[in-house]
Amino acid sequence: MRVSERELEREREVVEALYARLDEQRDEAARRLSKVRAERVGGNHQARSERDAFARLHEDRLAELREVDARLVFGRLLLERGADAGGAVDAPSAPDAPRAAVHAASTAGTEAPPAASTPERLTRPELRYIGRIGLRDAEQRAMLLDWRAPQAAAFYRATAAEPLGVRARRHLALAGRELVRIDDEVFDDTLLGGDETVQGEGALLAAITARRGGRMRDIVATIQGEQDRIIRSELRGALVVQGGPGTGKTAVALHRAAYLAYANRERLGRSGILVVGPSDAFLQYVEAVLPSLGETGVVMRSLGELYPGVDAAAEDPPAVARLKGSRRMAALLARAVKARRIVPDGPRTIEVDGERLTVRPELIRTAMQKAERRGKPHNVARVTFVKHALDALTERLAAQLVKGGATVDDADRKVLREDLRTAYDVRVLLNTAWLPLSPEKLLGDLYARPAWLAELTRDWREEDRALLARERRAPFTVSDVPLLDEAAELLGEMPDDRQAARAAADRAQHGRDLEHARAAIADAGAEGVVDAERLVAGFAGGGDGRTTAERAAADRGWTYGHIVVDEAQELSYMQWRLLVRRCPLRSFTIVGDIAQASSAASARSWRQALDPHFRQWRQERLTVNYRTPARITRVAERFAAAEGLAITPTESVREGEHPVARVDAAGADLVPALLALLADDPRADAGIAAEEAGTLAVIAPAADADRVAAALAEALGTVAVGTVAVGRGSAGLGRPIAVLAPDEAKGLEFDEVVIVDAARILAGAARGVSALYVAATRATQRLTLLGPAPAALAEP
Ligand SMILES: Nc1ncnc2c1ncn2[C@@H]1O[C@H](COP(=O)(O)OP(=O)(O)OP(=O)(O)O)[C@@H](O)[C@H]1O
Numbered sequence: 001m002r003v004s005e006r007e008l009e010r011e012r013e014v015v016e017a018l019y020a021r022l023d024e025q026r027d028e029a030a031r032r033l034s035k036v037r038a039e040r041v042g043g044n045h046q047a048r049s050e051r052d053a054f055a056r057l058h059e060d061r062l063a064e065l066r067e068v069d070a071r072l073v074f075g076r077l078l079l080e081r082g083a084d085a086g087g088a089v090d091a092p093s094a095p096d097a098p099r100a101a102v103h104a105a106s107t108a109g110t111e112a113p114p115a116a117s118t119p120e121r122l123t124r125p126e127l128r129y130i131g132r133i134g135l136r137d138a139e140q141r142a143m144l145l146d147w148r149a150p151q152a153a154a155f156y157r158a159t160a161a162e163p164l165g166v167r168a169r170r171h172l173a174l175a176g177r178e179l180v181r182i183d184d185e186v187f188d189d190t191l192l193g194g195d196e197t198v199q200g201e202g203a204l205l206a207a208i209t210a211r212r213g214g215r216m217r218d219i220v221a222t223i224q225g226e227q228d229r230i231i232r233s234e235l236r237g238a239l240v241v242q243g244g245p246g247t248g249k250t251a252v253a254l255h256r257a258a259y260l261a262y263a264n265r266e267r268l269g270r271s272g273i274l275v276v277g278p279s280d281a282f283l284q285y286v287e288a289v290l291p292s293l294g295e296t297g298v299v300m301r302s303l304g305e306l307y308p309g310v311d312a313a314a315e316d317p318p319a320v321a322r323l324k325g326s327r328r329m330a331a332l333l334a335r336a337v338k339a340r341r342i343v344p345d346g347p348r349t350i351e352v353d354g355e356r357l358t359v360r361p362e363l364i365r366t367a368m369q370k371a372e373r374r375g376k377p378h379n380v381a382r383v384t385f386v387k388h389a390l391d392a393l394t395e396r397l398a399a400q401l402v403k404g405g406a407t408v409d410d411a412d413r414k415v416l417r418e419d420l421r422t423a424y425d426v427r428v429l430l431n432t433a434w435l436p437l438s439p440e441k442l443l444g445d446l447y448a449r450p451a452w453l454a455e456l457t458r459d460w461r462e463e464d465r466a467l468l469a470r471e472r473r474a475p476f477t478v479s480d481v482p483l484l485d486e487a488a489e490l491l492g493e494m495p496d497d498r499q500a501a502r503a504a505a506d507r508a509q510h511g512r513d514l515e516h517a518r519a520a521i522a523d524a525g526a527e528g529v530v531d532a533e534r535l536v537a538g539f540a541g542g543g544d545g546r547t548t549a550e551r552a553a554a555d556r557g558w559t560y561g562h563i564v565v566d567e568a569q570e571l572s573y574m575q576w577r578l579l580v581r582r583c584p585l586r587s588f589t590i591v592g593d594i595a596q597a598s599s600a601a602s603a604r605s606w607r608q609a610l611d612p613h614f615r616q617w618r619q620e621r622l623t624v625n626y627r628t629p630a631r632i633t634r635v636a637e638r639f640a641a642a643e644g645l646a647i648t649p650t651e652s653v654r655e656g657e658h659p660v661a662r663v664d665a666a667g668a669d670l671v672p673a674l675l676a677l678l679a680d681d682p683r684a685d686a687g688i689a690a691e692e693a694g695t696l697a698v699i700a701p702a703a704d705a706d707r708v709a710a711a712l713a714e715a716l717g718t719v720a721v722g723t724v725a726v727g728r729g730s731a732g733l734g735r736p737i738a739v740l741a742p743d744e745a746k747g748l749e750f751d752e753v754v755i756v757d758a759a760r761i762l763a764g765a766a767r768g769v770s771a772l773y774v775a776a777t778r779a780t781q782r783l784t785l786l787g788p789a790p791a792a793l794a795e796p
Pocket of ligand 1: 223747
């Protein structure tokens with residue numbers, strides 16, 4: 001049954017009214033911004049800083065309102081009167097959702113123009129429109145409900161079996177600001193036949209068959225019930241989401257981050273949320289999702305970026321990565337730090353102002369023991385060591401002088417102590433015993449001084465030690481990042497580490513700023529309009545203009561309120577250790593698929609990965625595959641079974657049109673065969689955009705990917721004016737054709753995938769079966785195997 005024109009027309013009026021309201025809110029924010037900018041605040045620094053803070057706030061608000069423009073509204077519920085889900089449309093109350101309050105308050109008490117009249121539909125209690133943000137009309141009546149509000153959950157969860165008070169659910173499909181299609185699902189039979197009972201083409205199917213453009217899109221309009229339950233699961237504790245490829249784990253993880261930020265704004269606004277992904281390419285792929293959901297304050301980092309100051313992209317060879325990721329390294333680092341505290345092997349003679357003094361090892365040992373007793377990190381405990389050593393040396397020197405006939409009173413002792421403190425010999429003595437160390441220096445020494453490493457690792461095999469050998473100046477790798485962090489934890493701040501000191505001072509200042517901001521907001525009568533956290537972000541003085549997210553990202557000692565880990569199956573023991581330090585409360589969302597683990601240091605089960613770090617965790621499963629057509633899924637799962645890889649089978653939502661294709665070629669013929677395959681592909685045309693042509697990934701063995709990309713680029717003559725058709729690695733995202741190694745394809749998806757030399761991928765990688773399984777499950781439409789491929793990887 002097709003939707004009637006009349007019905008479409010009525011909904012168009014609603015959509016128009018909602019956009020009109022959005023525009024009003026934007027104008028309002030712009031007006032407030034220019035008003036604040038024009039304010040004369042005199043020379044008072046505090047006042048200026050507050051004015052700047054308010055200005056930034058309005059700028060942010062404007063930016064946010066712009067981000068939600070596309071598909072502002074996407075759903076409508078028709079509710080039973082008086083049903084639970086059908087209560088008055090409302091957003092959660094402040095302070096947990098100040099953004100809703102911003103809408104409410106932004107028109108109050110200002111000279112905003114009269115709002116466009118609200119269509120009657122928007123005020124009917126049995127109708128509830130759902131969108132990216134909440135909106136209210138000028139009379140404070142709810143017009144649009146934020147998808148994260150509790151009352152919106154029924155939109156995602158109602159089923160025919162369990163309608164939750166919903167009589168019908170409607171999806172509104174917009175192109176730009178125009179309503180183009182309506183899809184209805186009716187749960188109440190009595191509605192059938194009426195004007196509002198039309199069944200349309202499934203919004204979900206439309207979303208999942210849509211062409212991909214190289215960037216992940218949000219799924220806010222079509223979140224499924226099982227996904228919604230995970231998204232809204234409580235903040236506390238560690239939640240593991242296990243699911244096969246394409247089941248929406250990444251999508252769910254990102255929507256959960258947006259939901260948690262909304263539902264716990266007060267708490268998480270202060271501490272922040274960290275989203276961790278496997279690589280830069282992956283983060284680039286997903287980076288647009290959170291802003292499109294109205295969330296700009298989440299910190300996103302790859303595993304190579306979790307130690308401030310180091311941006312590691314290079315991976316170690318598998319054996320090295322496995323060793324560096326292992327528990328053994330934590331113990332080694334602890335031993336290395338301890339080994340840098342050295343009691344002299346015999347008496348040392350030092351000279352202080354012409355006086356020679358013999359220092360016995362016991363004096364140093366005793367000072368060391370006293371300093372170590374409190375269990376402080378190396379650099380911090382060193383201060384105590386130096387204090388005790390100087391006290392003891394002063395006593396020894398005084399005793400020697402008295403013995404020589406001098407008298408030494410308290411004032412003299414002070415002078416002696418100062419002489420000792422500044423004496424060159426003493427500095428050498430104490431530094432040799434206990435040197436302040438940076439994490440970079442410690443790790444660099446371990447790698448570059450084989451003799452020292454051998455001393456520390458007597459129970460290791462020689463070949464393991466050899467794996468760590470590295471030139472001192474070689475850049476740090478992704479697997480070094482958690483080791484640097486571990487070392488930083490053991491060492492503590494360097495005495496002259498200004499950055500760390502500033503970060504600590506900053507944290508303290510932040511607390512004071514928050515108090516100040518609350519007072520400023522109360523003074524300005526802006527309670528509910530502005531939240532203190534955002535205002536602090538704008539303080540030019542103590543807050544230095546950085547948001548919580550920026551501040552957190554730069555501070556190694558920052559602890560987040562929640563951490564979302566995607567592709568979590570890849571993490572090593574040492575990487576988990578680092579993450580738990582960043583969130584000691586252990587509030588985590590951990591999504592991944594153990595069967596897809598292909599990094600050398602990854603675990604074989606969630607228990608193995610998590611039990612050492614989490615006392616308890618809860619697990620959810622996702623089983624419906626929204627990406628891969630069943631024809632491809634069956635092939636990939638058959639292959640996994642043949643290779644003995646334990647996978648979580650998925651149920652594809654569609655059968656797919658294209659069989660998995662095979663093209664014969666081998667050796668030197670592989671690249672020419674690939675060129676022939678792509679010769680007629682519209683995507684090979686330089687000048688066409690990915691959004692127009694759709695995307696294709698060529699997944700080749702890691703060792704061949706560069707060569708294949710170069711050959712393709714040359715043959716297609718793609719460095720043309722305008723768009724370049726082919727890109728290698730992350731540079732390929734957003735281009736019509738991307739050439740990737742299997743590892744780089746992790747978490748991504750493309751309309752079409754061509755796997756080059758699958759047999760070599762299987763044989764070559766550390767976990768070749770997983771690598772090939774990942775590669776085979778990236779396509780949304782079509783999969784082609786070019787060259788040698790295992791027999792099981794084909795339709796029976
Ligand atoms: N409810 C939904 N509505 C529309 N599209 C969806 C839905 N859930 C998932 N998808 C789409 O399915 C595809 C796969 O999702 P996603 O990348 O999150 O899966 P994944 O489980 O992380 O996969 P992998 O393990 O292979 O990385 C994406 O295009 C995503 O937008």
